[in-house]
Amino acid sequence: MQFGIFTVSDITTDPTTGRTPSEAERIQAVLTIAEKAEEVGLDVFALGEHHNPPFFSSSPTTTLAYVAARTSRLQLSTSTTLITTNDPVKIAEDYAMLQHLAGGRVDLMLGRGNTGPVYPWFGQDIRNGIPLAVENYALLRRLWDEEVVDWSGRYRTPLQGFTSTPRPLDGVAPFVWHGSIRSPQIAEQAAYYGDGFFSNHIFWPKEHTQRMVEFYRSRFEHHGHGSADQAIVGLGGQVFVRKNSQDAVEEFRPYFDEAPVYGHGPSLEDFSRETPLTVGSPQQVIERTLGFRDYVGDYQRQLFLVDHAGLPLKTVLEQLDVLGEEVVPVLRKEFAALKPAHVPDAPTHASRVAARRQSQAQHTPEEVSA
Amino acid sequence: MSTRTLAVVSAGLSVPSSTRLLADRLTTATVAALRERGEDATVEVVELREHARDVADAFVTGFPDAALRAAVETVTGADAVIAVTPVFTASYSGLFKSFVDVLEEDALTGTPVLLAATAGTARHSLVLEHAMRPLFAHLRAVTVPTAVFAASEDWAGGDGTSAELSRRITRAAGELADVVTGRPASARPADPFADVPSFEQLLRGEA
Numbered sequence: 001m002q003f004g005i006f007t008v009s010d011i012t013t014d015p016t017t018g019r020t021p022s023e024a025e026r027i028q029a030v031l032t033i034a035e036k037a038e039e040v041g042l043d044v045f046a047l048g049e050h051h052n053p054p055f056f057s058s059s060p061t062t063t064l065a066y067v068a069a070r071t072s073r074l075q076l077s078t079s080t081t082l083i084t085t086n087d088p089v090k091i092a093e094d095y096a097m098l099q100h101l102a103g104g105r106v107d108l109m110l111g112r113g114n115t116g117p118v119y120p121w122f123g124q125d126i127r128n129g130i131p132l133a134v135e136n137y138a139l140l141r142r143l144w145d146e147e148v149v150d151w152s153g154r155y156r157t158p159l160q161g162f163t164s165t166p167r168p169l170d171g172v173a174p175f176v177w178h179g180s181i182r183s184p185q186i187a188e189q190a191a192y193y194g195d196g197f198f199s200n201h202i203f204w205p206k207e208h209t210q211r212m213v214e215f216y217r218s219r220f221e222h223h224g225h226g227s228a229d230q231a232i233v234g235l236g237g238q239v240f241v242r243k244n245s246q247d248a249v250e251e252f253r254p255y256f257d258e259a260p261v262y263g264h265g266p267s268l269e270d271f272s273r274e275t276p277l278t279v280g281s282p283q284q285v286i287e288r289t290l291g292f293r294d295y296v297g298d299y300q301r302q303l304f305l306v307d308h309a310g311l312p313l314k315t316v317l318e319q320l321d322v323l324g325e326e327v328v329p330v331l332r333k334e335f336a337a338l339k340p341a342h343v344p345d346a347p348t349h350a351s352r353v354a355a356r357r358q359s360q361a362q363h364t365p366e367e368v369s370a
Numbered sequence: 371m372s373t374r375t376l377a378v379v380s381a382g383l384s385v386p387s388s389t390r391l392l393a394d395r396l397t398t399a400t401v402a403a404l405r406e407r408g409e410d411a412t413v414e415v416v417e418l419r420e421h422a423r424d425v426a427d428a429f430v431t432g433f434p435d436a437a438l439r440a441a442v443e444t445v446t447g448a449d450a451v452i453a454v455t456p457v458f459t460a461s462y463s464g465l466f467k468s469f470v471d472v473l474e475e476d477a478l479t480g481t482p483v484l485l486a487a488t489a490g491t492a493r494h495s496l497v498l499e500h501a502m503r504p505l506f507a508h509l510r511a512v513t514v515p516t517a518v519f520a521a522s523e524d525w526a527g528g529d530g531t532s533a534e535l536s537r538r539i540t541r542a543a544g545e546l547a548d549v550v551t552g553r554p555a556s557a558r559p560a561d562p563f564a565d566v567p568s569f570e571q572l573l574r575g576e577a
Contacts, residue, residue, distance in 0.1 A: 131575055134572045184563050188569050203433075205433060265429075266427040271431070274431075274433070
């Protein structure tokens with residue numbers, strides 16, 4: 001199982017000091033956080049994409065290429081890449097390029113984006129959100145999987161004899177996760193292609209995540225990619241951890257109360273009960289996270305949100321130390337002990353290249369030997 | 371004899387509340403009217419005052435918490451709804467509207483609803499027709515023709531106004547019972563996963 005962090009790249013005032021980091025500071029902070037993630041033994045760093053303040057991450061492949069050069073083992077991903085407003089041709093090109101630079105340590109999570117005004121900035125309309133996600137991804141797949149593409153659709157100028165470059169590393173495109181909070185159509189899309197499904201998980205009650213994942217799993221099996229429990233599932237999570245539970249609550253509360261998404265609403269205690277938010281000791285985080293398996297089954301990737309709401313860099317790095325030293329090693333062991341052998345691990349470039357060789361060997365033995 | 375579920379939404383704030391008082395009289399009359407028509411009823415009352423903070427939280431978080439979820443399910447799963455609000459500033463109360471805003475689109479489509487309101491003076495009585503009825507028309511609920519308004523003088527008794535209120539209550543309850551008995555028992559709220567289009571349909575742009 002893979003463990004990592006995901007960031008939305010928000011630039012938020014620290015409510016305890018009233019200080020707002022500059023863009024330059026926050027960008028450097030996120031680079032430091034990514035390198036730290038590898039250093040403490042996490043597997044994945046995922047970065048969001050936004051095109052409006054207070055977020056900086058408009059160009060995730062640029063940032064991730066830098067992180068790739070500064071790390072050697074970390075899997076780089078997105079949370080999310082906008083499949084609706086980005087040209088699928090540019091996604092195909094950018095992420096294949098990143099894949100080469102990172103030596104295959106790249107996958108991506110596609111999302112629609114839920115901010116209406118963003119769509120027209122890129123010539124689109126939020127009312128076409130689902131059809132855009134469907135058509136653009138169908139094209140993206142062909143651009144990666146086929147050398148020469150003739151294509152026409154509703155939302156983009158046609159392509160004649162187009163070849164997207166560079167070609168995916170070793171002929172294997174980056175693995176794709178589809179992220180959605182509330183659209184079953186996106187779970188259906190993930191299942192249709194046998195891709196991964198990532199449930200944001202952190203802003204809604206668990207029953208909601210459970211339904212979406214169950215639906216994705218059953219459709220994954222329906223579309224013939226394996227049994228339902230072999231579908232590739234990722235979950236978000238949100239933690240703030242200190243040695244003593246009460247210290248964690250006291251320190252995190254002012255950030256919670258002012259947080260951009262849920263601040264000025266429920267109490268920290270109410271929100272912790274209703275959603276996966278866990279503020280407490282390492283042991284509490286371990287127990288809560290292991291409990292996710294009870295309602296989504298054995299899953300492949302767990303990402304934590306740890307750097308939002310104005311938390312200072314120093315605090316975030318301390319969080320990563322605790323995750324790396326005390327939380328993730330235990331989770332890794334416990335989840336592995338529970339997982340049956342027929343449930344796959346999260347796909348990596350190496351595993352996908354191996355799978356491709358194997359299927360080629362089965363289907364065209366004469367070509368491989370020649 | 372089948373059993374129907376009747377959800378009563380009361381947006382009164384004080385204790386005792388004339389809104390709740392009106393809601394209770396409408397409930398008693400409706401249960402009696404159903405019984406005359408050979409139906410039993412289970413009554414579940416949702417006091418919105420108890421959910422005031424939950425409703426505000428739901429606006430911020432985008433989901434109702436467990437307590438509010440139970441209240442919402444009571445209302446959306448019922449065979450009929452009696453909705454009673456006090457008049458605040460020329461309309462239904464903000465809490466009443468906020469609760470309605472928390473309901474999913476289509477949650478009350480086709481549900482029989484009896485509308486009622488209370489105020490200090492009868493000059494507000496058209497709130498039922500210019501605010502409440504359009505709101506429930508938007509929700510595609512089936513509102514019964516008689517909506518019941520009670521002002522302070524209706525509770526005073528003596529000059530015949532309270533007898534008039536009783537007649538309106540009985541008439542509205544009878545109308546609601548007629549609509550309810552004419553239809554099959556409520557299916558639970560629609561399953562959002564039941565009619566997800568196949569991916570082939572999505573690819574063809576049919577959904």
